[in-house]
Amino acid sequence: MDKPSLPSGTRDFSPAVVARRRFITGAIESVYRLHGFYPLETPAMENLSVLLGKYGDEGDRLVFRILNSGDFMQSVPDAAKAEGSTRSIAPHIAEKGLRYDLTVPFARFVVMNRHALQFPFRRYQIQPVWRADRPQKGRYREFWQCDADIIGTDSLMAEADLMSVFHAGFTALGLGDYVIRIGNRKILEGLAAQSGRPELFRPMVTALDKWDKIGIDGVKTQLSAAGFTEAEAEAIASACERRTLDAAAIDNLAARFADNATALEGVDELRSLLSFGTEARMEYDGTLARGLDYYTGCIFEVEIPNSGIGSVASGGRYANLTGVFGVPGLSGVGISFGLDRLYDVLDARNGFPADTGTATQVLFCPMDIAAQPLAFRLAAALRRNGTAAEVYPDNAKLKKQLEHAGNRGIPFTVIIGSQEIETGEFTFRHMLNGSQEKVTEQELYSRFRS
Amino acid sequence: MDKPSLPSGTRDFSPAVVARRRFITGAIESVYRLHGFYPLETPAMENLSVLLGKYGDEGDRLVFRILNSGDFMQSVPDAAKAEGSTRSIAPHIAEKGLRYDLTVPFARFVVMNRHALQFPFRRYQIQPVWRADRPQKGRYREFWQCDADIIGTDSLMAEADLMSVFHAGFTALGLGDYVIRIGNRKILEGLAAQSGRPELFRPMVTALDKWDKIGIDGVKTQLSAAGFTEAEAEAIASACERRTLDAAAIDNLAARFADNATALEGVDELRSLLSFGTEARMEYDGTLARGLDYYTGCIFEVEIPNSGIGSVASGGRYANLTGVFGVPGLSGVGISFGLDRLYDVLDARNGFPADTGTATQVLFCPMDIAAQPLAFRLAAALRRNGTAAEVYPDNAKLKKQLEHAGNRGIPFTVIIGSQEIETGEFTFRHMLNGSQEKVTEQELYSRFRS
Numbered sequence: 001m002d003k004p005s006l007p008s009g010t011r012d013f014s015p016a017v018v019a020r021r022r023f024i025t026g027a028i029e030s031v032y033r034l035h036g037f038y039p040l041e042t043p044a045m046e047n048l049s050v051l052l053g054k055y056g057d058e059g060d061r062l063v064f065r066i067l068n069s070g071d072f073m074q075s076v077p078d079a080a081k082a083e084g085s086t087r088s089i090a091p092h093i094a095e096k097g098l099r100y101d102l103t104v105p106f107a108r109f110v111v112m113n114r115h116a117l118q119f120p121f122r123r124y125q126i127q128p129v130w131r132a133d134r135p136q137k138g139r140y141r142e143f144w145q146c147d148a149d150i151i152g153t154d155s156l157m158a159e160a161d162l163m164s165v166f167h168a169g170f171t172a173l174g175l176g177d178y179v180i181r182i183g184n185r186k187i188l189e190g191l192a193a194q195s196g197r198p199e200l201f202r203p204m205v206t207a208l209d210k211w212d213k214i215g216i217d218g219v220k221t222q223l224s225a226a227g228f229t230e231a232e233a234e235a236i237a238s239a240c241e242r243r244t245l246d247a248a249a250i251d252n253l254a255a256r257f258a259d260n261a262t263a264l265e266g267v268d269e270l271r272s273l274l275s276f277g278t279e280a281r282m283e284y285d286g287t288l289a290r291g292l293d294y295y296t297g298c299i300f301e302v303e304i305p306n307s308g309i310g311s312v313a314s315g316g317r318y319a320n321l322t323g324v325f326g327v328p329g330l331s332g333v334g335i336s337f338g339l340d341r342l343y344d345v346l347d348a349r350n351g352f353p354a355d356t357g358t359a360t361q362v363l364f365c366p367m368d369i370a371a372q373p374l375a376f377r378l379a380a381a382l383r384r385n386g387t388a389a390e391v392y393p394d395n396a397k398l399k400k401q402l403e404h405a406g407n408r409g410i411p412f413t414v415i416i417g418s419q420e421i422e423t424g425e426f427t428f429r430h431m432l433n434g435s436q437e438k439v440t441e442q443e444l445y446s447r448f449r450s
Numbered sequence: 451m452d453k454p455s456l457p458s459g460t461r462d463f464s465p466a467v468v469a470r471r472r473f474i475t476g477a478i479e480s481v482y483r484l485h486g487f488y489p490l491e492t493p494a495m496e497n498l499s500v501l502l503g504k505y506g507d508e509g510d511r512l513v514f515r516i517l518n519s520g521d522f523m524q525s526v527p528d529a530a531k532a533e534g535s536t537r538s539i540a541p542h543i544a545e546k547g548l549r550y551d552l553t554v555p556f557a558r559f560v561v562m563n564r565h566a567l568q569f570p571f572r573r574y575q576i577q578p579v580w581r582a583d584r585p586q587k588g589r590y591r592e593f594w595q596c597d598a599d600i601i602g603t604d605s606l607m608a609e610a611d612l613m614s615v616f617h618a619g620f621t622a623l624g625l626g627d628y629v630i631r632i633g634n635r636k637i638l639e640g641l642a643a644q645s646g647r648p649e650l651f652r653p654m655v656t657a658l659d660k661w662d663k664i665g666i667d668g669v670k671t672q673l674s675a676a677g678f679t680e681a682e683a684e685a686i687a688s689a690c691e692r693r694t695l696d697a698a699a700i701d702n703l704a705a706r707f708a709d710n711a712t713a714l715e716g717v718d719e720l721r722s723l724l725s726f727g728t729e730a731r732m733e734y735d736g737t738l739a740r741g742l743d744y745y746t747g748c749i750f751e752v753e754i755p756n757s758g759i760g761s762v763a764s765g766g767r768y769a770n771l772t773g774v775f776g777v778p779g780l781s782g783v784g785i786s787f788g789l790d791r792l793y794d795v796l797d798a799r800n801g802f803p804a805d806t807g808t809a810t811q812v813l814f815c816p817m818d819i820a821a822q823p824l825a826f827r828l829a830a831a832l833r834r835n836g837t838a839a840e841v842y843p844d845n846a847k848l849k850k851q852l853e854h855a856g857n858r859g860i861p862f863t864v865i866i867g868s869q870e871i872e873t874g875e876f877t878f879r880h881m882l883n884g885s886q887e888k889v890t891e892q893e894l895y896s897r898f899r900s
Contacts, residue, residue, distance in 0.1 A: 072536055
C-alpha cells in the first residue's frame, strides 16, 4: 500500500498551528466587527460562469475546475471527442470551480441579494481560496484571505475606515511598525496623459511595477525604452517616488498636475482620505498598480519593514465591481489580510503570544481500573467549572501516564490510587517542577475556580 | 449577461445565519476543548488515492473530483481517448478530490504524523465536506461536520468521554432532551451467529436498519424472508428493541447470549461504558448498524425527539481505522455533530439566543461634510473601548441615515451637525423608541464603558 500523502501546495494544520492561526484571524475578526463589518460565508464551489473572465487569462488558467458528476463524457459533442484535446473537451466536462478569491464571490452575493441588503453594505469574510499556482516557499494552492469590503458608497471615508482597520489590526497583532503604501489609479492615468502619451499607460505601469526590484534608475531606463523622453521619464519617476503621505506631499502632487483633471481627482481623493484624521501609518507610493483591472481609485499595499516578506495586506477602490454581473453603479472599497504571510512574519519574529492554545489543564491519572470511575467524575466536575480536564483512559503504569502529561505540556496531574480513594485525599502534582501535595476534592475544585 | 447563480446544493451564509451557525460551533468547540480535544484542520483537496475505496462504491461515486491543471488530456492514453467514455477517461484527468468526510483525512493525518503524535491522541475538526449527492431539503452538497476522535486506546472510557461530550454539547445548545441511541456491532454479529446463521449477518442488518420505517412486525417479516425461522426472527427482534440503557437492560442482554463470546464481549463493552457514571441520556438500540464498514464496537446516533429530523450526531468505535493506510493496531472512537441539521432543529424551535450577532451598537450620523471628521474621531474612540461603531459615510439627509440604522437594527445613533460641534453636545438617539437627549463627548464614552 502506498504511503498516503497531501496534494502539493496544501497543508495540514496541527493543533499548535491552528491555535496560532486563530490568534491572527481572531484579532482581525474583532477589529472588523468593531468597525461594523458583518460576517459572510460563500461556498467553496462557484459556477465557472461566475469565476472565469474576472482574473485575466492567467487567472482563468489557475482556477481549479471540478469534474461534473456522473457520466460526464456523455455531454461532450462527438467533434470535441474526436479532437480529444484539452481545449475541446474542458468546456464540456466541468461547470464548477473552486473559489479563486473572496471578491468575486462577494460581488456575486451582492448582485443576487441586492434587493435585501442595506447599502452601504459592510461585510467581512475569512475563508480559504484555491489557485493552481506552482507551489513554492510561502505560496500555497490552498490559502486564506481575510477580506472586508464596503459597497454602495463613493465616500473617501470608507477608505479612511479601512486605514483605521489596518491600524487597529496590525497593532493588535503586535505589528505596529507596518506601513501602508497608497497609490491611486487616477494619478497614474493622469501621469501618462500629462506626458501626452495616454497610449503608453500600460508600459508605464509595467515599468513602475518593477521599482522595488530595479530601483529608480532602472525604471527610468525602462520608461525611456517604452517611448517616453528622458524628461518625461524623470517627471514620472519623481512623481511616483515613495514619501510620507501628508499635506505637504499632497500639495506637491497637486502642483505637478495643474493641467490634468483626472490626476487632480486622484490627488483630491488622497486629500479627502487624510481629512478624517486616521492614525494609520501611510506613505504615498505612486508605483502601486496592483489589481489594475478592477481598481479605479486608491490602491493599498501593507508591508512589514525588514520582514523579507512582500505585502501582507492589500486593497483598493473599485467603482464598478458588480458591473461584471450586469449591475452597474455600486462603488466599493475593500481590503484583504493574507493570513499565511502574516503567520510567517509573526513566526519569524516570535510574535505569537505564549498561550495561544486553550490546552488541557489537568490530566487525571488513575493507578488502577478501580480508580477510573472516580477520576472520570472529578474530571467532569472540573469541566463544569470551565477547566479543561482529561482522564488517562488506559490502565497504564503511572510513569507512562505522567510522561504523557509532560509530553503534551499539561501543567497539572492528579494521581488517584486505592490509598487516595480510602483517605479521600488525592496527589496533586505540578508537572513543571515535579512537586506533589495532597488535596481533598474540595481543595482540588477551589484551585481551578478563579 | 446571465444572472449569476450558486451551484445547486450550495449556499451563501448571510451575516445573521453565520452568527447562528457560530453559536452552534462555538458551543461544540468549547465542549470539545473542555474534554481535552485539540483542533486540527486538513485541506479541502485530498489525493483520490486517499479518498477512494473508503466509502464503498456509492461513496466513491459521490466524491467531487478536481480536474488536473494544465493540458490534462495529454496524459490520457490513446486507447482511452479512442474509447472516449467516462470510465476510460476519468482515471487519467483527475488526481485530487474534495474531502468527503473528516474521518479519512484524520486517519491519513495520523498515519503521516504518527511518530510525532502523543497517543492517545484527541483531536477535533470543524470543517465543510462535499458530496455529489442529489440535493434535497436538508441535504446539501457542501455541509459541515464537527468531529472529535480519540485514537490509540481500547478503553471504553473513551466512549464514556464522548457520551459526556454529547451531554455537555446538547445541554449547551438547549437541546437537553436529546437521546443517544447506542448499538454494538459485536452484539449484531453474535445475534446472527447465535441463530446459527452467520452468513445471514448482512441481510439481518439490512432488515433491522428499516425498523424506524416498517416497525417490529415489518422487520420480523423481512428477517423471515431473508431465511431466519420465525422463532429466530422473534429472538433477534426482541434482542434489538430499544430500551433505556441501564444495568437491568445489560443483564437481560447478557442472559440472551450465554453461548456467544462475541456478543458477550459487546455486552461487556456496554457495561464498561456505563461503569464510568456518565450523565448522558442513553438508550440501547440493537438496530443501529451505521457505517458498518468501519465501526467495530459501539455505535452511536443522537436524535432530538419530535424534531422530525433524523440523527443530528453519530459516531462509533473503529478498531482499525488507519489499517487502510497500512498502519494497523490503532483503535479509536469518534463522534460527529451535524451542523446543518442542528441548525434546522434549533431554527424550528426558536432555539437560538436573541443576541447571537455582535452587531454595530452606534451609528454616527454627520449632518454635513464638516461634521464627518469629528464623527470619525468619536467612532474611533468608542471602538478603542470595545464598542462596535460606524459613521454613515455619505452626505445624506438625516432621515435616510436614521432609516439605515433602523433597518439594520443598530440600537443607538449620534447626530452631529454644526450646532452640535459648536456646543460640544451631541444628539443621542435611542432607535427603539425614538427618544433623544443631549450628551457631551465624555458622557457618550461613559455610556458604553461598562
